[in-house]
Amino acid sequence: MARMTVDAEMCKGCGLCIPACPKSIIRFSEEINSKGYHYSECFDQEACIACKLCYTTCPDVAITIEK
Amino acid sequence: MAEKVLMKGNEAVAEAAIRAGCRLYFAYPITPQSELIEYMAKILPKVEGIFVQAESEVAAINMVYGASGTGRRVMTSSSSPGISLKMEGISYLAGANLPAVIINVQRGGPGLGDIQPAQGDYFQATKGGGHGDYRLIVLAPSTVQEFADMADLAFDLGDKYRNPVMILSDGLLGQMMEPVEFKPYKTEDELKQLDEQHFDWCMYPNEDEPNHHHHEINSLEIDPLVLEQHVIKLGKKYDLIEKNEKRFEEYNISDENDVVVVAFGTAARIAKSAIDELQDAGKSVGMIRPITVWPYPYEAIKNVLHDRVKKVVVCELNLGQMVEDVKLAVNGKIPVEFLGKVGGILFTPDEIKTKILDK
Amino acid sequence: MEIIAQRPKSLTDLQFTYCPGCTHGISHRLIAESMDELGMRNKMMGVAPVGCSVFAYKFFDCDMAEAAHGRAPAVATGMKRARPDMHVFTYQGDGDLAAIGTAEIIHAANRGEHISVFFVNNAIYGMTGGQMAPTTLPGMKTSTSPYGRDEKDIGYPIQACELLNSLRAPYFIERVSLLSPQDIIKAKKVVKKALQFNKEERGFTFVEFVSTCPTNWGMEPVKAMEWAKENMLPFFPVRNFRDRSVEGGE
Numbered sequence: 001m002a003r004m005t006v007d008a009e010m011c012k013g014c015g016l017c018i019p020a021c022p023k024s025i026i027r028f029s030e031e032i033n034s035k036g037y038h039y040s041e042c043f044d045q046e047a048c049i050a051c052k053l054c055y056t057t058c059p060d061v062a063i064t065i066e067k
Numbered sequence: 068m069a070e071k072v073l074m075k076g077n078e079a080v081a082e083a084a085i086r087a088g089c090r091l092y093f094a095y096p097i098t099p100q101s102e103l104i105e106y107m108a109k110i111l112p113k114v115e116g117i118f119v120q121a122e123s124e125v126a127a128i129n130m131v132y133g134a135s136g137t138g139r140r141v142m143t144s145s146s147s148p149g150i151s152l153k154m155e156g157i158s159y160l161a162g163a164n165l166p167a168v169i170i171n172v173q174r175g176g177p178g179l180g181d182i183q184p185a186q187g188d189y190f191q192a193t194k195g196g197g198h199g200d201y202r203l204i205v206l207a208p209s210t211v212q213e214f215a216d217m218a219d220l221a222f223d224l225g226d227k228y229r230n231p232v233m234i235l236s237d238g239l240l241g242q243m244m245e246p247v248e249f250k251p252y253k254t255e256d257e258l259k260q261l262d263e264q265h266f267d268w269c270m271y272p273n274e275d276e277p278n279h280h281h282h283e284i285n286s287l288e289i290d291p292l293v294l295e296q297h298v299i300k301l302g303k304k305y306d307l308i309e310k311n312e313k314r315f316e317e318y319n320i321s322d323e324n325d326v327v328v329v330a331f332g333t334a335a336r337i338a339k340s341a342i343d344e345l346q347d348a349g350k351s352v353g354m355i356r357p358i359t360v361w362p363y364p365y366e367a368i369k370n371v372l373h374d375r376v377k378k379v380v381v382c383e384l385n386l387g388q389m390v391e392d393v394k395l396a397v398n399g400k401i402p403v404e405f406l407g408k409v410g411g412i413l414f415t416p417d418e419i420k421t422k423i424l425d426k
Numbered sequence: 427m428e429i430i431a432q433r434p435k436s437l438t439d440l441q442f443t444y445c446p447g448c449t450h451g452i453s454h455r456l457i458a459e460s461m462d463e464l465g466m467r468n469k470m471m472g473v474a475p476v477g478c479s480v481f482a483y484k485f486f487d488c489d490m491a492e493a494a495h496g497r498a499p500a501v502a503t504g505m506k507r508a509r510p511d512m513h514v515f516t517y518q519g520d521g522d523l524a525a526i527g528t529a530e531i532i533h534a535a536n537r538g539e540h541i542s543v544f545f546v547n548n549a550i551y552g553m554t555g556g557q558m559a560p561t562t563l564p565g566m567k568t569s570t571s572p573y574g575r576d577e578k579d580i581g582y583p584i585q586a587c588e589l590l591n592s593l594r595a596p597y598f599i600e601r602v603s604l605l606s607p608q609d610i611i612k613a614k615k616v617v618k619k620a621l622q623f624n625k626e627e628r629g630f631t632f633v634e635f636v637s638t639c640p641t642n643w644g645m646e647p648v649k650a651m652e653w654a655k656e657n658m659l660p661f662f663p664v665r666n667f668r669d670r671s672v673e674g675g676e
Contacts (some may be wrong), residue, residue: 136504
């Protein structure tokens with residue numbers, strides 16, 4: 001089991017984590033944060049393998065991975 | 068009393084700086100200041116001090132900025148053109164509230180000028196050669212002994228106000244030998260105290276929470292409201308320095324004076340000879356010699372302009388720079404005359420006497 | 427479950443001021459992670475000169491000095507010489523290091539100062555709004571090379587690693603890429619190695635990050651990564667130039 005959590009306020013919607021995910025389970029949220037960015041979110045936590053590639057490529061260190 | 072040693076000014080101030088606890092010195096060669104950097108290169112390693120010849124005066128002043136940011140006493144020196152290169156760094160030191168001693172052994176200018184003594188950097192030193200609202204405490208020696216003693220004073224004032232301090236000397240004082248006596252070396256305890264006196268703001272070994280500190284050596288405040296308060300605070304500091312740190316010498320000042328001379332540094336030395344000769348001839352002339360040229364001792368001049376004094380004569384080795392401050396002090400009460408000498412040439416006592424005596 | 431990836435302790439909690447997708451944040455994190463893993467945070471001092479990354483003085487949770495444009499290697503020299511028991515790094519952009527600060531970086535490297543220099547090469551001046559940098563590529567349009575950089579008129583991009591590799595004193599020189607997660611993982615090893623050598627007082631260490639500037643390149647962050655792979659990497663080959671810790675490391 002693994003969990004990928006995005007700090008919605010820290011995320012600037014750059015989208016780098018989306019193609020980085022080998023399981024393609026990250027997308028932009030419909031919601032926007034206080035700065036108006038559509039933040040990233042993992043839409044299928046079950047499929048997450050905690051490979052940390054999203055964390056690795058995130059320029060704002062907005063992602064936390066648990067395993 | 069320590070015994071006296073015959074020494075060049077450049078070397079004497081270097082020795083005095085080491086005795087004042089300076090163990091870090093970064094500089095670049097330039098005449099007429101090179102004896103200072105050579106002395107530091109030779110002696111600092113013997114007292115476990117750090118000497119680095121930088122690739123430029125710009126690099127040197129930034130090394131000073133870094134070392135000062137760690138709270139330790141640090142110095143640099145140069146001469147006129149080199150001091151111009153340090154101006155941005157000096158503004159950064161002032162903006163970041165960093166103590167540091169900068170010695171300018173002035174030479175003829177502008178441009179490359181020559182390597183003779185001059186006083187053409189007065190404006191640069193006292194009115195701000197760098198950018199922004201900042202002030203440098205500027206000390207102007209007129210003997211080799213005073214030049215040396217100013218090292219100690221400069222470091223103390225720098226630490227007291229967290230401000231860069233300049234010693235504004237010149238090629239004559241730097242390369243001339245006079246007998247000098249020195250204060251004793253700082254003890255180990257004193258050195259340790261000096262290294263730890265700024266732990267409330269400087270960069271030094273850290274610890275984990277709860278004692279972790281994040282100190283920032285910085286002059287950047289991107290939020291104008293924050294910069295506003297920062298600069299206002301600097302202004303209050305400068306007001307305090309003006310209130311507490313004005314220094315000057317009164318020479319032959321008396322109720323008999325009918326002329327008052329104002330001169331600093333080497334110019335003041337020569338003026339003293341003229342004054343002595345005139346006094347022997349029965350003419351009473353006094354002199355105010357600013358020792359701090361910032362903060363400038365305006366009141367010291369005002370206070371000696373009693374009714375007998377008919378005019379003030381200002382002598383400088385430039386086209387006329389400090390004379391503007393003297394005019395501020397005199398404020399139109401009596402005439403202020405100017406005698407200048409440029410090109411790195413010194414005036415003679417006779418030239419000063421002629422100026423004083425002519426109506 | 428336990429956390430296996432989170433914000434390093436050596437970063438403060440402040441959100442970065444960088445644009446969305448700017449790789450500054452990645453290089454910040456690699457340095458901070460390495461500082462954590464090597465236990466260097468409490469002995470570290472950093473220098474952040476003028477550029478987009480000047481605000482790094484607020485982002486690294488160790489004592490930091492902000493420095494004049496181009497002068498970080500000199501400031502770092504003063505800091506390290508004044509407190510030799512501490513460790514020092516600088517974090518510089520391409521205009522800072524390879525234009526105004528060329529003398530400072532060359533001489534700090536040539537003296538073999540015991541500092542680590544982290545050099546972000548994104549081929550443009552970010553903070554001032556997209557002007558040409560010494561590493562701007564031939565033909566690349568910027569606000570001060572609006573018709574594309576003409577190498578016949580103003581020469582070729584400066585290759586900092588190659589330049590410093592001509593000096594004898596430096597201990598470790600490597601160029602890394604931040605242009606894909608895999609590249610970033612490799613880059614992390616290099617950053618950690620550089621700081622390890624720093625910790626062991628081996629000498630001058632230098633890491634160049636091939637980076638992106640989505641805003642001033644006028645590209646989406648993901649596109650900027652692709653563009654950089656195609657255009658930057660040929661000019662700035664990712665490899666080690668010097669590693670005195672291994673035989674034949676030159």
